[in-house]
Amino acid sequence: SVAAPALLPTIVARSQLAEANRWLELARSAAYAGGPALGGAVVGWSGAPAAYVVATTLSLVATILLMRLPESTPTGHSQRHVLRDVTEGASFVFVHPMLRPILITAIFFNAAWFILQAIYVAYAIQYLGLTPTVVGMTLGVYGAGMIVGALLAPYLMRRLSLGLMI
Numbered sequence: 001s002v003a004a005p006a007l008l009p010t011i012v013a014r015s016q017l018a019e020a021n022r023w024l025e026l027a028r029s030a031a032y033a034g035g036p037a038l039g040g041a042v043v044g045w046s047g048a049p050a051a052y053v054v055a056t057t058l059s060l061v062a063t064i065l066l067m068r069l070p071e072s073t074p075t076g077h078s079q080r081h082v083l084r085d086v087t088e089g090a091s092f093v094f095v096h097p098m099l100r101p102i103l104i105t106a107i108f109f110n111a112a113w114f115i116l117q118a119i120y121v122a123y124a125i126q127y128l129g130l131t132p133t134v135v136g137m138t139l140g141v142y143g144a145g146m147i148v149g150a151l152l153a154p155y156l157m158r159r160l161s162l163g164l165m166i
Contacts (some may be wrong), residue, residue, distance in 0.1 A: 008024060026147065033144045033147055043133075
């Protein structure tokens, strides 16, 4: 999740970034839609330990695939100062009129979403009597909405301003 957007500019030409990012987000949305449903099915079929084994195995495969990507050569500065670079990037985001609200929204949305998921899963299984498969399917609806959004993005980008899109 973190590496893909960071690597994208090193893989595709600048003129193709918007389209490549759309496909990247579409793939991420498909994972959000299918992941919970598939995870719920694995838990329902073989139990939670098997689901953790599958998740760990897939994470290891992803790590191996990332390690096989060609190394990018740094441009410009030969000596990087991580703390200075992070401070510079953070200050840019904090003063930017569009990036600051996006960051604040993302922080609150993501925190609330994961809290909601944690509470919902326990509540749905314990009090609503839903099976892990059904809980996974209900969480997958979120990803389906993301897929619709990613598919509509090019149409909306042609008709709306960047600020309104954000």
